[in-house]
Amino acid sequence: MLAAIMLVVLAGCAGPARKAPVEDRSPVAKAPAAAEPAASAAEAAPKPLPGIENAGKPGYYTVKPGDTLLRISLEQGQNWRDLVRWNNLENPNLLEVGQVLRVVPPVADAGSATARAVPGAGRVESRPLDAKAASAPASGSTAAASAPVATAATSPTGPPPSVGAVASPAPGTAAPPAPAAANAPREAGEDLVWAWPAAGAVVAGFDEGRNKGLTITGKAGDPVLAAGDGRVVYAGSSLRGYGNLVIIKHNDIYLTAYAHNQVLLVKDDQIVRRGQKIAEMGSTDAERVQLHFEIRRQGRPVDPAKLLPPR
Numbered sequence: 001m002l003a004a005i006m007l008v009v010l011a012g013c014a015g016p017a018r019k020a021p022v023e024d025r026s027p028v029a030k031a032p033a034a035a036e037p038a039a040s041a042a043e044a045a046p047k048p049l050p051g052i053e054n055a056g057k058p059g060y061y062t063v064k065p066g067d068t069l070l071r072i073s074l075e076q077g078q079n080w081r082d083l084v085r086w087n088n089l090e091n092p093n094l095l096e097v098g099q100v101l102r103v104v105p106p107v108a109d110a111g112s113a114t115a116r117a118v119p120g121a122g123r124v125e126s127r128p129l130d131a132k133a134a135s136a137p138a139s140g141s142t143a144a145a146s147a148p149v150a151t152a153a154t155s156p157t158g159p160p161p162s163v164g165a166v167a168s169p170a171p172g173t174a175a176p177p178a179p180a181a182a183n184a185p186r187e188a189g190e191d192l193v194w195a196w197p198a199a200g201a202v203v204a205g206f207d208e209g210r211n212k213g214l215t216i217t218g219k220a221g222d223p224v225l226a227a228g229d230g231r232v233v234y235a236g237s238s239l240r241g242y243g244n245l246v247i248i249k250h251n252d253i254y255l256t257a258y259a260h261n262q263v264l265l266v267k268d269d270q271i272v273r274r275g276q277k278i279a280e281m282g283s284t285d286a287e288r289v290q291l292h293f294e295i296r297r298q299g300r301p302v303d304p305a306k307l308l309p310p311r
Helices: 002-014 035-044 069-076 080-086 140-146
Strands: 060-062 100-102 202-204 214-217 223-225 230-236 244-249 254-264 277-281 290-297 300-302
Touching (some): 069 230, 244 277
Antiparallel strands (some): 060 100, 214 290, 254 290
8 A cells, every 4th residue: 555655646746846936036136217318417417617618708817726715816906806806706715717807897797895895815627628718809099090081082971080190192192190189188097196115225126027016125023014095905825936915906096905914903994095004014925024016007017117216
């Protein structure tokens, strides 16, 4: 009996084996969605630099490595607060290389700056540079002088030439000499009364390539005086190489800089008068006690010795 049972069991085992159902767990490749590549490409695209659409235009400046807002404002002859306002800068300490800044006032802007953020020597990100903004175009008077003048010969049927127009001389006659040009009026703001900022000896003169002003020696604590009436647009030590620095804006044309001071006696936005004591001479960021004095005309350094009165 036991043998018969064993035979039945063996016969059942010898039959065809059933396969267990297999679950396919391999990942199924999905067809890429059409929107995904476009979205990722948009995320990967670099964000345009602020103001890049104005690169190369007159009145705009492209930020270079090492620039700070304070240095740009000094070199452009502007108040750094105005640059903050004109460019809607949220953080004046954070500039990007290649960013383009407006450095001349908008046409409708005749007011002074009201922003209060303090610029520093913030680091800038490295990005490809664009060309520096081109210089301002010729003035309207120059353009008018270069325009062609209508003459009776070119407009025989038209009205007679206006007063001052140059008519063609009659054949065989010499052209009359040109009248002497009247002296052009001086630009508003040029007639400043200057004063020496310190009484010491000048030990280094102006050299635009190496010394953008005058170096005047003295003793620590000697008075540093405002060279003209104006408003303090900066008093601090954020501009590397200048130490404790005072910058005074005298008008839309001129500003002056007083560097390496020991003590500053004025603050931002303060009105000062010519000859007023604004600092004490020192040696901050310098090898010896000295005053580095600059006069900048529309941001460009000029020789102070040509503007200061003779001693």
